[in-house]
Amino acid sequence: MSDLNLSRRGLLSAGGGLSLAALFASAGCSSTSSQQPSGGQSSAPGKALTLSLLLPGDVPVGWDGVLAEVNKKLQAELGFTIKPQFIPWANYGQQALLKFTAGENFDTALQARWLNMTQLAASGSIVELSSLLASGKYPNLTAAIDPKILELNKWSGKLYGLPQINSVARFHHFSIRQDLAEKYGMSDITDFAGLEKFWYDVKQKDKGITPIGVSSRMPKLLVAWNPVGWLNPYMWENPHMSIVSFTGDSFPFVLAADGKQTGSSNPVPFWEAPGMIDALRLVRKYYQDGLINKNALTLDSKALDSQFKSGRFATGWAMTDGLTSQGLPELTKNVPGAMIASVMPLKGGKDAKPYQTFQSDNFVVLNAKGQSNEKAMQLEDWLSIKDNHDLITYGIQGKDWNPIGDDKYEMLSTYTFPGFALSWRAKLERRIKDMTESETTWFDWAQSADNFTIDPYASFVPDPEPVKRENTQVTAAMTQFANPLFIGAVDTDQGLDKLKKALDRAGLAKVQAELAKQADAYLKGQ
Numbered sequence: 001m002s003d004l005n006l007s008r009r010g011l012l013s014a015g016g017g018l019s020l021a022a023l024f025a026s027a028g029c030s031s032t033s034s035q036q037p038s039g040g041q042s043s044a045p046g047k048a049l050t051l052s053l054l055l056p057g058d059v060p061v062g063w064d065g066v067l068a069e070v071n072k073k074l075q076a077e078l079g080f081t082i083k084p085q086f087i088p089w090a091n092y093g094q095q096a097l098l099k100f101t102a103g104e105n106f107d108t109a110l111q112a113r114w115l116n117m118t119q120l121a122a123s124g125s126i127v128e129l130s131s132l133l134a135s136g137k138y139p140n141l142t143a144a145i146d147p148k149i150l151e152l153n154k155w156s157g158k159l160y161g162l163p164q165i166n167s168v169a170r171f172h173h174f175s176i177r178q179d180l181a182e183k184y185g186m187s188d189i190t191d192f193a194g195l196e197k198f199w200y201d202v203k204q205k206d207k208g209i210t211p212i213g214v215s216s217r218m219p220k221l222l223v224a225w226n227p228v229g230w231l232n233p234y235m236w237e238n239p240h241m242s243i244v245s246f247t248g249d250s251f252p253f254v255l256a257a258d259g260k261q262t263g264s265s266n267p268v269p270f271w272e273a274p275g276m277i278d279a280l281r282l283v284r285k286y287y288q289d290g291l292i293n294k295n296a297l298t299l300d301s302k303a304l305d306s307q308f309k310s311g312r313f314a315t316g317w318a319m320t321d322g323l324t325s326q327g328l329p330e331l332t333k334n335v336p337g338a339m340i341a342s343v344m345p346l347k348g349g350k351d352a353k354p355y356q357t358f359q360s361d362n363f364v365v366l367n368a369k370g371q372s373n374e375k376a377m378q379l380e381d382w383l384s385i386k387d388n389h390d391l392i393t394y395g396i397q398g399k400d401w402n403p404i405g406d407d408k409y410e411m412l413s414t415y416t417f418p419g420f421a422l423s424w425r426a427k428l429e430r431r432i433k434d435m436t437e438s439e440t441t442w443f444d445w446a447q448s449a450d451n452f453t454i455d456p457y458a459s460f461v462p463d464p465e466p467v468k469r470e471n472t473q474v475t476a477a478m479t480q481f482a483n484p485l486f487i488g489a490v491d492t493d494q495g496l497d498k499l500k501k502a503l504d505r506a507g508l509a510k511v512q513a514e515l516a517k518q519a520d521a522y523l524k525g526q
Contacts, residue, residue: 049080051375054099054109055421056092062415066395073388078378084422090300100125100367107370108379110421111161112362113461114248120365121160127366127373129159138377140384144425152358155461161363162380164424166321167446169356171227171344175318177311178341178438180206192233192345195315199291202314212286213313214296215304219486220478221317223279224252224270226455227355230317231283234275237347239354241273242457246464246515250475251508253515260456260526265519267512269503271496280485280492287488296487311335318342318439320446325435329411342438350445356452359459362420383423393419394430404433460522467514470507477502 060066071081085106087095096109097116111117111126120126133142133150145162153163174195181189184201199211212231214222221230226243228235235241242255244267253267270276286292293299293313308316309330318324324342331338346352364380366373382388394401395415402410409430417423435443445451464471481502485495 049371049375051080051082051108051371051379052106053082053084053422054092054096054106055084055086055418056089056110057086057418058088059086060395060415060417062395062400062413063417066392066400066415066417069396070388070392073391074379074382078375078382080375082379089302103369104367105369105371106367107372107376108364108366108422110362110418111365112360114361117161117363117365118155118461121155121158125368126160127368129162129366129377130154132373132377133159137374138381138384141377141381144384144427146426149358149360149426152459153360153363161365163360164362164364164420164422165360166420166424166426166429167443168426168449169320169358169446169452170361171320171354171356171442171446172221172230173318173320173442174230174343174345175316175324175340176343177202177209177314178339178436179337180209180314181341182339189341189343190345190349191347192236195343195345199286199315200289203290206314208312209314210293210312211291212293212315213304213308213317214292214487215299215301216297217301218317219296219483220249220252222283222486224254224273224276226252226357229276229279231286232275232279233282234279236345238275239346239352240453242355242455243270244457244460244462244515244519246462246467246471246511247475249478250464250471251478251503251511253512255457255519257456259519259523263520263523265457265516265523267515267519269508269512277492277496280488280496283486284488284490284492292487294489297483297489309334311338320442322429322431322435322439322443325432325439326411326416328434328436339436341436342442344442350441350451353451353453355455356449357455357458358449358452362424364422384425384428386428389423389425389428390430392423393417403430407431408433410434457519457522460519462515462518467507467511470510473506474503474508474511477506 074081092110093115096111099106100116100120111120117126132138141162149163149165150159153159176189176198180202181187181198184198184205186194186198186201189195189198202209202211218230223229223232224243226241228239240257242257243252244255245252252270254270254273256262256264256266259265283292304313304316305327307313309327311331311334324340328340331340346354366376370376383392390397390403394409395413395417397403400411400413400415402412404410407430410433431440431443477499481495481499484490485492485499
């Protein structure tokens with residue numbers, strides 16, 4: 001489990017109160033520069049061009065050497081260089097938005113619905129990419145990204161970013177200490193009941209290890225999340241529930257499964273859906289029994305990752321992106337003999353066919369006020385060539401990594417680049433040589449759309465603008481009252497009662513009515 005795994009997916013960050021009505025009304029919402037294939041501003045005559053990129057996280061170990069090699073090749077082959085700005089995750093969303101609104105002329109950035117992408121598209125701050133991709137000037141890029149993925153990630157027919165994926169579907173699950181499971185005679189955990197037994201065995205038999213690690217960014221994932229609540233047994237047994245929020249940290253509504261047949265989305269508060277109250281009570285029990293770390297509301301994801309690798313937690317959050325095994329070398333260095341395994345407690349296992357929207361969590365967007373949108377696209381095309389992709393993603397061959405055939409690699413250093421923010425290409429990604437067997441199984445499973453059921457609201461993107469004030473107030477109430485409830489830090493009945501009263505005052509009824517209106521219109525359009 002890595003901090004990058006936890007941070008990059010969009011699951012754990014908030015969206016903003018944004019105007020999709022303006023975004024979807026017409027192309028006229030965008031600035032002139034965002035509609036031109038070349039886009040942006042021109043660099044000064046005779047001045048060497050250096051593209052500026054906004055990337056999240058800390059500067060990778062060994063970055064200077066890698067950047068020198070990247071720029072040497074870029075200058076020789078395309079006539080420009082790059083200078084990324086690394087912004088810590090805690091500040092990335094706010095700082096990136098400020099840079100856009102201030103009109104700074106950086107060239108690309110990581111964006112997503114869970115950041116500020118819809119707001120930036122509506123204001124014309126980012127470039128609509130369809131005409132650029134259709135120009136035929138970027139053959140490596142168009143060959144590297146499946147056209148079906150591009151189509152699924154359009155908003156009302158417009159593509160505002162390049163989707164960054166390394167698997168067709170993304171499904172969160174559990175990374176457990178397999179050595180401990182085998183110690184307790186539980187070599188193969190396949191269901192939630194088995195996980196629960198494992199957690200209680202850890203609590204009883206390994207006093208220095210906390211069974212479940214939860215960070216301050218995770219509460220909303222635990223009970224009412226799409227595609228499943230992480231600690232919600234009912235959803236693992238019934239992974240066919242559509243859950244929608246106006247923005248990332250706002251209130252989760254459950255939409256009617258038969259909406260396409262009836263024309264009514266009938267959104268209800270999450271607590272009215274099957275299994276939700278039981279899950280709240282179960283998590284409360286886990287918290288009281290010491291299965292969940294008591295500092296979950298204040299522990300940041302980086303600290304959680306570090307403590308997992310030091311052996312202080314038995315279970316961490318994982319995603320089907322093939323990257324969980326990257327943390328194994330550090331774990332085994334700190335805890336000799338330690339092993340990890342990916343556990344996906346779906347009823348029916350790989351035949352469960354859970355809901356999936358197939359929308360990307362992360363996008364590379366082009367700044368309409370960048371120096372050259374055309375050069376930025378040339379960079380993305382250049383990164384779609386395997387040798388170039390490998391250089392920036394894995395580092396210097398022989399120093400940071402070695403290839404194992406065409407699709408695997410061996411890590412030689414701790415160099416880690418946020419490829420999800422610039423260079424992820426599903427067709428080019430290599431798998432770590434020591435990927436565990438269980439992670440390989442579920443990563444392979446996530447590569448086929450046939451293993452999933454398309455969520456009936458898969459491409460529904462609600463517009464919070466009509467209820468912007470109420471949604472902001474609802475989000476504040478969720479932060480204050482729902483987060484402690486979701487991790488089990490407060491009495492379930494008392495906590496839920498306080499949450500309901502706060503949401504009533506915040507205007508939940510108006511938010512619910514607006515969501516119903518928009519979701520019904522979506523169904524009608526289908």
